[in-house]
Amino acid sequence: MRYNQRSIPSIDKTMLQGINLACVRGDRELFRDVSFSLEAGGLMQVRGPNGSGKTSLLRMLCGLSNPAAGEILWGGTSIRALNGEYYGAMTYIGHLSGTKDDLTVIENLRISSALAGFDIGTDQAKEALGHIGLRGREALPVKVLSQGQRRRVALARLLVCKTPVWILDEPLVALDVAAVKLIQELLEQHLREGGMVVMTTHQEIDITATSTTQLHLA
Amino acid sequence: MWIIKRDLLLAVRRQADVLTTLFFFIIVVSLFPLSVGPEMNMLRTMAPGVVWVAALLASMLSLGRMFSNDYLDGTLEQMLLSPQPLSLLVLGKAAAHWLVTGVPLVLMAPVLGIQYDLPGEALLVLTAALLLGTPVLSLIGAIGAALTLGLRGGGVLVSLLVLPLYIPVLIFGAGAVEANMSGMEFDAHLSLIGAFLLVSGVFAPWAAASALRVSLE
Numbered sequence: 001m002r003y004n005q006r007s008i009p010s011i012d013k014t015m016l017q018g019i020n021l022a023c024v025r026g027d028r029e030l031f032r033d034v035s036f037s038l039e040a041g042g043l044m045q046v047r048g049p050n051g052s053g054k055t056s057l058l059r060m061l062c063g064l065s066n067p068a069a070g071e072i073l074w075g076g077t078s079i080r081a082l083n084g085e086y087y088g089a090m091t092y093i094g095h096l097s098g099t100k101d102d103l104t105v106i107e108n109l110r111i112s113s114a115l116a117g118f119d120i121g122t123d124q125a126k127e128a129l130g131h132i133g134l135r136g137r138e139a140l141p142v143k144v145l146s147q148g149q150r151r152r153v154a155l156a157r158l159l160v161c162k163t164p165v166w167i168l169d170e171p172l173v174a175l176d177v178a179a180v181k182l183i184q185e186l187l188e189q190h191l192r193e194g195g196m197v198v199m200t201t202h203q204e205i206d207i208t209a210t211s212t213t214q215l216h217l218a
Numbered sequence: 219m220w221i222i223k224r225d226l227l228l229a230v231r232r233q234a235d236v237l238t239t240l241f242f243f244i245i246v247v248s249l250f251p252l253s254v255g256p257e258m259n260m261l262r263t264m265a266p267g268v269v270w271v272a273a274l275l276a277s278m279l280s281l282g283r284m285f286s287n288d289y290l291d292g293t294l295e296q297m298l299l300s301p302q303p304l305s306l307l308v309l310g311k312a313a314a315h316w317l318v319t320g321v322p323l324v325l326m327a328p329v330l331g332i333q334y335d336l337p338g339e340a341l342l343v344l345t346a347a348l349l350l351g352t353p354v355l356s357l358i359g360a361i362g363a364a365l366t367l368g369l370r371g372g373g374v375l376v377s378l379l380v381l382p383l384y385i386p387v388l389i390f391g392a393g394a395v396e397a398n399m400s401g402m403e404f405d406a407h408l409s410l411i412g413a414f415l416l417v418s419g420v421f422a423p424w425a426a427a428s429a430l431r432v433s434l435e
Contacts, residue, residue, distance in 0.1 A: 062299055065435040088301035096292025102231040103224075111224050112293070117301045141231075 014075045014089075015039050016061070016165055016196055021070035023056045030056055031217050032069070040164070040194040043187070043209035045201070048217030054200040055095065055169055057217065061198055062092040062167045074165075088117055090165040097154040101143035105134055108142055109156050116161045128159040133179060147174040158186060166190060168199040180205065221307055225314030235283060240322045243276040247330045258335050265334035266344060266395035273323050273348060274384050277355040280319045281380065282373045284311060284363040285430065298434060304427040312353075312360045312423065320352030336395075343398040343408075347391045350411040357415075357422035358383045364429035387414055 015037060022032040030053030038044050046054045059065045061072060063079050063086060072079045079086045099108045109125045120128075129138055132152045142150060151174050158166060166187075172180050184207055187197055191209040229236050250268045251261055288294040297307050327348050328341045336344065362380035366372035394407035 064295060064298060084301045084303065087299050090299070092295070092299055094292060094295060096290075096295065098292035098296045100224075100228060100291060100293060102228055107227070111220065112296055114220050115293075115296050115300045115302070 014164060015073075016198075017073040018061070019071050019073065021057070021060065021072070022068045023053050023060065024068040025053075025056065029068075034070075034215070034217070036213060036215055038196050038198065038213065039211065040196065041191050041210040042196050042213065043191055043207055043211070044196075044198045044213040044215055046198065046215045046217065047200070052217040054217060057215075058092075058094070058167055058169050058198065058200065062090055063087065064092075089163050090167060091116065091158060091161045091163045092167045092169075093154055093157065093171060094169045097150045099142045099150060099153050102141060104139050104141055105129060105145070105153055106138040108153055109160070112154075112157055113160045116157065116163070118161045120160050124160060128156050129153075131159060132156045133182065148176055148179065151175055152179060155183060155186075158190075164195050166195060166197045166199075168197065170200055170202070172201050172203050172205065219310045219313070221310035222314045222317070225311060226317060229314070229318045235280065236318050236322070239276050239280045239319045240326065242279055243272050243323050244326060244330065246272040246275065248333065251333050261334045262336060262399065263396075265331060265336050265340075266392040268334070269327055269330065269344060269348075270351075270388050270392045273327075273352060274355065274381065274388060276323060277319050277352065277359060278377055278380065280315065281359040281363045281376055284315055284360060285367050286363075286372075289367055289434075294430070295434065298431065304430065305423040308360055308364070308426045308430070309419070309423040312356045312426075315359070316353045316356040320348075320356055324348045324352060337399070340395055340399050343404055344395045347394045347408060347411060350408060350415055351387045351391045354387050354411070354414045354418050355384060357418040360426040361422055361429060364426040364433060367430065367433040387411060390414075 017037045019035050020032075021034040023030040034057065036044060046057060048054055056065070060067050066080070074082055074086050074089065098112060100111075103111065106122065106125050106129065109129060110120060110122075113120050113125075126138055129135065132155060134149065134152055134156070137145070137149070142153060145153070155171060171183060175183065180203070184205055187207050188209070191197060191207070247269055250264065254260060254264070285294060288297065298304060300307065324345060328345050331341045331344055359380055362376040365379060366376045369375060390407045390410045394404040394411070397404040397407060
């Protein structure tokens, strides 16, 4: 079940690197000296118990917060210096769905992709929603959907926003078995095409990638 | 700008929010003639001030919603991570806020002015001053809303932060109508409000964008 999409813009030599990252919340140090390097086609799974700083790390990687120490580099340049250019290369899906309750499913998808710099038409949005299992629900307001369906609306963004880096915080929460399989296939396809994925999950999921990194936060 | 379209669409889906602001304005302005009594001269002198203060409070009332809904459902995060400049998005949101809360007030003001027995020309000046001044309220308000985002009791704090900044607009807005009624030129007042609009149009989105980045960290 391959989904036809534009191929990702060339990301040959690009690389996402974290160097000696540290995170401090209040006066507690969550982690320090975390380093990694992620190349095209690479998957990084961030693991650790609750409260170990997984979400904090992901928010740093997408540029929402600053590391207490260390630096995050995209293609060798600090993401703070790149700003908009990096945001255009990255898709972040966090705990919050980023959908508006009062807007319909299709409006939500079109608006959130426009925000990410991908202007899509109704047809393309419908196709993506159909693929993610929301066919026939395009015109419903998101507030009537179940948790899992909301999650699917958020994840539909991955189908239309073809950015090289995907940063996913617990993408599988609330999803049923079929949807988990769908997301797994989607991630594998993205990795095959040379994308990069950073994700956290508590579920056991087997994703084949050219290189898989496990990052354990104590 | 599609962000304006989005916020307008949301306003259409939640009309109650828009109507409460408008009715608040109408009721506050109408309370004064009822409580002060039908003395024409007094009503006429207090009219500009009352309408402006009511407009200030009404636009304040809806400031809390400017970013907080987007903050709670995570769309604000996505805005921060958008390749488009955040200050431009903030400008769009302030524009939508003005269209939804400011414009109805401007349209309603001449009707309410009749209650105060304002002469025709003064009504026109009042409307013109509000037309120029209400966007400033939305723009300055955006800074306050961004600074207090996610704070408990942010609603009260935002009034304390923003109301003092509204004072210049209030003085020259009400001043324009008073000048006109006492037979003086009011151009200078309107030009000054126009200048406030230009300055806040340039700096407020930028300041609010920086405040949002800090609030979400």
